[in-house]
Amino acid sequence: MIVLLAVAGAWSPTAHADNLLVNRVQQEQGMDLPARGMSMDQVEKKYGAPQRKLSPRGGDTAKHPVINRWDYSNFIVYFEKSHVVHAVLNTPAGNNTNPASVN
Structure with a gap:
């Protein structure tokens, strides 16, 4: 059993x-993904302009800093204020395919 x-x-x-x-x-x-701590300028200089820059989210309190998301063809970069906090592969999982539908 x-x-x-x-x-x-x-x-x-x-x-x-x-x-x-x-x-x-x-x-x-x-993969060669943007490293944690890179600035927005460094990311754009190394990887080029993203396909899409989503509207910033958060920033209403110190516990909720401004988060930016840039979409490239193969990966997504998340920034806290103006520095990379995470980069992930762009896969059809989760909300990676249609972030505009997320409130």
């Missing part, structure tokens, strides 16, 4: 999602 449960757990949607996340992280590590 324990073996059956272990096998069933290996094929669960959660296990599949974990594998996808691991694969995504490994792929990101092999």
Whole structure:
């Protein structure tokens, strides 16, 4: 019975999602993505102009700093104020495909 449960757990949607996340992280590590701390000017100089710059969000309190998002064809860059805090592959997961629909 324990073996059956272990096998069933290996094929669960959660296990599949974990594998996808691991694969995504490994792929990101092999790419030349903007590094944490780079300024907006440095990112634009190295990677060119983004395809789209979304409207800034947040900034209403010190606990909610202004967050900017720039979309490139292969990756997305998130800035806190004017410095990179994270860069991720642009995949059709989550809200990466249509951020305008998110309030």
